[in-house]
Amino acid sequence: MTRYKIQISGIVQGVGFRPFVKNLSLKYQINGFVKNDSSGVEIEAQGVDSDLAEFVSQIRQNPPPLAKIVDFRITQIALQNDEDFKIILSDGTKTKTTFVSPDMKICKDCISDITNPKSRFYGYFATNCTNCGPRYSIIKTIPYDRKNTSMREFEMCDECKKEYNDSSNRRFHAQPIACAKCGPKLYLYDQNRALIDGDALMQTERLIKEGKIVAIKGLGGFHIVCDATNCKSIEKLRNAKNRPFKPFALMCRDMEQVQKFAFLNEREKEVLLSKESPIVILDIKDDFSLSPLIAPHIKKIGCMLPYTPLQVLLFESLDYPIIATSANLGDEPIIINIDGIYEKLPFVEFVLDFDREIVNGVDDSLVQVVDDKVQILRCARGYAPLSMKLQQTLAQNTLCVGANQKNTIAFGYGDNLVLSPHIGDLDSLANITFFKNTLDTFKSFYDFEPEIIVCDKHPNYETTKWAKEQGIKLKEVQHHKAHLGSVRLEHGLSGDFVGFIFDGTGYGDDGALWGGEVFVGESRKYHFKPIKLLGGEKAIKEPRRVALSILFERFTFDEVREMDLECVKSFDKDELRLLYTAYTKNINAPLSSSVGRIFDALASFAGVLQVQSYEGESGLRCEALCLEEFEERFDYVLGGDEIDIDILSVVLNKTDSKRELCTKLLNTLSDIIIQIATNEKLDIILGGGVFQNKTLLQKVLKKAKPLDINVYFGCEIPVNDGGISVGQLWDVALDL
Ligand SMILES: [Zn+2]
Ligand SMILES: [Zn+2]
Structure with a gap:
């Protein structure tokens, strides 16, 4: 006989953990108890060694569907004389350190209930149980009890009450329990x-x-x-x-x-x-x-x-x-x-x-499968709030406010990391309000008061402006270093790597717009040759402006004007003249090394599109045109610290089809990645929005495999700007 004390933290409250443990105790003849405590669930379990081992392994391997164990501690303690195994109900020590569960899809059992004419839940649209249904979206504050959710308005009928109080029932302590008689309509x-x-x-x-x-x-x-x-x-x-x-x-x-x-x-x-x-x-x-x-x-x-x-x-x-x-x-x-x-x-x-109120708005999550891995591109319903254990304990409560696009917020306290759901682009007042509300929600969930705030270096990001107004210790982390950090944090990577951060535009250490950076270890060793963005922000929406800028680099105004290219013809003569002046006099024409803009230029040159109707459109459309069995690429020069791809010569030759041009860009980028990694003899980190491009990722993976080069990229933490807040946290963790 042995007795263990087991302490489990993570998403373990409100997910049917105690009845699950109780059932296991019956199966393996374990005596003792289970209860909720301030950091999760505590179990004392006593039994024959072999049974006890099975009991412990079942808890770890097959917890209830909604549970997420982030920490599992087990210690041997002195034997005691319990008569059976008890669920100890509320002990009054509920504090705000346990994690909030994301909302989950209706479970199989509830589907049977709503489709079974004999069930009292037949046809009821808001049926749920301990294993499924709304959580984060209905929680006003912690602890997670019905009175702290938007279900407080609905008084349980006798039948619901009975199921709620029955520890052998699937709806035992299911806070949003409801039926057609007593629930929302x-x-x-x-x-x-x-x-x-x-x-x-x-x-x-x-x-x-x-x-x-x-x-x-x-x-x-x-x-x-x-x-x-x-x-x-x-x-x-x-x-x-x-x-x-x-x-x-x-x-x-x-x-x-x-x-x-x-x-x-x-x-x-x-x-x-x-x-x-x-x-x-x-x-x-x-x-x-x-x-x-x-x-x-x-x-x-x-x-x-x-x-x-x-x-x-x-x-x-x-x-x-x-x-x-x-x-x-x-x-x-x-x-x-x-x-x-x-x-x-x-x-x-x-x-x-x-009439069940949604307290916290949360969007659908978006994922793709790459190389058998699930890559989360928008971390929201079902995944968020995302909770993780850090490898180190933070000295201070750390609030990381993320980027301006695809904004998310990361909260670091102790050795915990909690990532908010996707908030969105902070280009509207409504979204900035949403950002502030989400911040308040999480502060109240976890009694979290930041001691240090981490933000991007970009002075015009709404998050940076907000962070600077708080009067709390502040740290700025460069955008692309944060991309690098988020991949390292997710995969627990220490040591040196060659990191390729291909992105839209972000604010660089030198004040220029970065977005095609290669880091070796912590330092930026290469970058793509900068292109002038004619009209600044406007060039991001209009790929033809980026293409034009590349033409102006090599040709005179008159030469460009005569060219039979869509990007030229889409402007009238006055506009062309104006843009030429902007180019030569550097009026609102900031330099950018962004790979996203190279996709834009190519899409324009290839006649795929001249103006984008949504962010990332040129990349998506180039990817759609990619040919499968076509290995050719553009010439490129890797000289000094600059990478220069020669798209223009091929475009002007006019021998390549639209599809060949698009494929060549992906082939070139993956070759550059492999060449540099081979030169540096290091494994690869890939980060930034460009690596949402599955075809590009697959090309890199395919080429790296025979060379025994490992490739790491954002999967659980979004590889795009949605992961910036987590990367900012990595940077603070490094300072310990
Ligand atoms: Zn269910
Ligand atoms: Zn009811």
Whole structure:
């Protein structure tokens, strides 16, 4: 006989951990107790050695679905005489150090309940249990009790109360437990906010079939929904949102439906079906039969499966996919209440609402599978708040406020790291408010008061401006070093690596715009040859300006004017003259070494596009044109500390097709990476938004493998600017 004290921290409260442990104790004849304590769950377990070992291993290996163990401590203590194994209820020491669980997809058991006519949950849209349902999105404060969530408005009926209090029930202490009798109700409204009679769900299904645009409340916000096979509806939506090309996400009934139009490998199936239930970016089949307006000009599509009971019920009578795009206005956060829909999206024809308040807005997550790894591109519903253990203990509470685009916030305290859900681009007042609200939410969740704030070096980032106003110790971390740091933190990498940070534009140590940097160890050893961005910010939206700048570097104004190139012809003579003056006199023409801009220039030269309608469009469209069996590349020079790719000679020769040009760029970039890594004899770190390009990543991985070079890139922490806050934390951790 042995007795252990086991202390577990992580997401272990409110996820059915204690009943799970109790059941295991019965299976292995263990005596003792389990209780929640201030840092998680504490167990004392006594039994025969072999049984005890099994008991411990089961807890570690197969915890309840929503649990996430981040720390597991076990010590042997003196034997005692317990009669059985007890769940010790509330001990009054709940403090704010346990992690908040992300919202999770409806579980299999709850799906059985809502589809079983004999169940009391049959057809009920807000069914949930300890293993599934809303969490972060409904929590006002910690501890996670019903009274601290938006479910406090709903008094449990006797049957719900009974299940809630029964430790053998799947809904034991399921805080959002509700049924049709006592829980939230559905309401369907028309454009004038008049209530529509009849079964709200059935009416909604009918309206979608009729081609209407409907806003439907989800877990962390509303979706704008319409029939994905109806071009007219999608066109109506695109026009109303002034969003001509940016891809829309799809929601499909099941895997079978997805497989009709997209390729799926085993890993992709797994993540599509996972409890996190993100949008998964998939390659579409050649005979794609849905509307071409869903994702124009690209060969990928973002798909998710129903993850709330409401969505599951909706698909009972819909046999085709629907568009399910986040309800928001431009750069603003996801809309979380019906007033917001009427105020900001007047084109919405119907609204399916319910009366459980969304406290914390949270978007759908976005992932892709690369080399059998799940790469999270937008860390939100299902994954966030993301909690991790650090390898070292921080000396001070550290708040990292991230970048300006794809903003996230990282909180470091003790040896804990918590990453907020995706907040978005801080280009609108509404999103800046969302940033501040998210900050307050997390400060209150964890009783967190920062002792040091870490921000980007860019003086005009909203986050930097905010950080400087706080009057707290401040540290600035260079943008691309933060990208490097986030990959190192995620993979626990120490020692020297060669880090390739290919990004949009970020503020460099020298005040120039970086974005194509190669770090060896901690120092920047190479960078791409800077290009003048004609018109500054405007050049980021208009690839043709970057292409023109490259032409002005080698040719006179008159020579350029005569060129038979789309990027030249898309400007009139006066505009060309003005831009030439800007180029020669350096008026609003900052230099940038960004690889993102090289993609822009190539897209313009190749005639792929001249003006972007959304961020990253040129990269996505170049990737879509990439040829599979084509190994040629552009010439490049690696001289001194500068990398110079000669795109122009090939473009002017006019011998290459659009597709060959696009492929050559990806081949060239991957060759450069491999050559430098080989020269430096170091493993590779890849960071920055350019490495969302799956084709580029795969090329690097394929070339590195036979050379025995390891390649690390952001997977759990977004490789794009969503990971900057985590990288900032890495920098502080290094200072210890
Ligand atoms: Zn469930
Ligand atoms: Zn009830």
